[in-house]
Amino acid sequence: xxxxxxxxxxxxxxxxxxxxxxxxxxxxxxxxxxxxxxxxxxxxxxxxxxxxxxxxxxxxxxxxxxxxxxxxxxxxxxxxxxxxxxxxxxxxxxxxxxxxxxxxxxxxxxxxxxxxxxxxxxxxxxxxxxxxxxxxxxxxxxxxxxxxxxxxxxxxxxxxxxxxxxxxxxxxxxxxxxxxxxxxxxxxxxxxxxxxxxxxxxxxxxxxxxxxxxxxxxxxxxxxxxxxxxxxxxxxxxxxxxxxxxxxxxxxxxxxxxxxxxxxxxxxxxxxxxxxxxxxxxxxxxxxxxxxxxxxxxxxxxxxxxxxxxxxxx
Numbered sequence: 423x424x425x426x427x428x429x430x431x432x433x434x435x436x437x438x439x440x441x442x443x444x445x446x447x448x449x450x451x452x453x454x455x456x457x458x459x460x461x462x463x464x465x466x467x468x469x470x471x472x473x474x475x476x477x478x479x480x481x482x483x484x485x486x487x488x489x490x491x492x493x494x495x496x497x498x499x500x501x502x503x504x505x506x507x508x509x510x511x512x513x514x515x516x517x518x519x520x521x522x523x524x525x526x527x528x529x530x531x532x533x534x535x536x537x538x539x540x541x542x543x544x545x546x547x548x549x550x551x552x553x554x555x556x557x558x559x560x561x562x563x564x565x566x567x568x569x570x571x572x573x574x575x576x577x578x579x580x581x582x583x584x585x586x587x588x589x590x591x592x593x594x595x596x597x598x599x600x601x602x603x604x605x606x607x608x609x610x611x612x613x614x615x616x617x618x619x620x621x622x623x624x625x626x627x628x629x630x631x632x633x634x635x636x637x638x639x640x641x642x643x644x645x646x647x648x649x650x651x652x653x654x655x656x657x658x659x660x661x662x663x664x665x666x667x668x669x670x671x672x673x674x675x676x677x678x679x680x681x682x683x684x685x686x687x688x689x690x691x692x693x694x695x696x697x698x699x700x701x702x703x704x705x706x707x708x709x710x711x712x713x714x715x716x717x718x719x720x721x722x723x724x725x726x727x728x729x730x731x732x733x734x735x736x
Contacts, residue, residue, distance in 0.1 A: 489720030530671030562586030567613030
């Protein structure tokens with residue numbers, strides 16, 4: 423019987439995985455802690471990974487592992503280079519939450535542009551005046567800058583376009599397409615709302631540095647639902663506090679959970695959510711099922727699809 427080891431997770435149960443893997447005779451083993459996961463990893467034929475790191479040292483102790491599969495898109499918790507060197511394919515789930523993330527992004531952008539948090543706080547304080555929500559501009563005709571025009575970036579662009587915003591994009595790996603591409607510095611200087619949709623890699627870590635963020639206008643807003651570490655969070659907090667940025671929405675952070683003393687927590691104009699942009703009742707089950715289907719491919723001797731490190735099949 424093949425053991426499929428599951429890192430600690432927050433799913434209500436593993437029924438979707440069982441439905442896919444039990445017919446193959448696989449035993450699904452949940453682990454309660456990273457230590458237990460590391461201890462039992464060598465017996466696994468496949469790993470299902472949530473947020474527990476799978477580093478080179480652990481990968482070196484996987485004699486019979488046929489796949490490492492990440493629940494979701496990002497694979498930064500997996501040492502892909504080490505897995506490739508060990509001949510272990512790494513898979514992920516790229517399309518289970520596209521609508522959810524795009525919807526969450528646009529909800530944040532509209533809330534910031536319409537200054538809904540300030541308006542709601544006014545009513546809660548029993549006030550009733552337009553003064554605290556001054557600066558609200560008509561959406562039609564504003565410019566949205568999309569950093570990364572993959573599946574989610576394009577879905578966000580389509581939604582914002584429906585509200586009458588002009589779309590520009592930055593993506594060094596894209597060419598042609600529906601939306602005009604510009605250099606990142608130009609995008610930041612022109613956009614009324616900037617939305618970040620790139621993976622966290624060595625190339626994108628610190629992409630929106632304090633120097634680049636300085637190109638934003640004081641009336642602009644910024645939304646990051648991609649990954650922490652791409653945007654300089656402390657620089658954004660400083661800009662919000664000094665009225666050099668109108669608003670910022672973050673669903674992801676360099677350190678999660680977000681520390682209680684983080685400056686974004688007390689920044690005016692900050693709209694923060696706890697890494698939930700991907701979530702709906704439907705997407706939760708879909709990401710579980712699709713991750714299990716990746717493992718099923720590996721157990722049947724089939725290539726993963728999608729595959730993060732295709733070199734393992736060369």
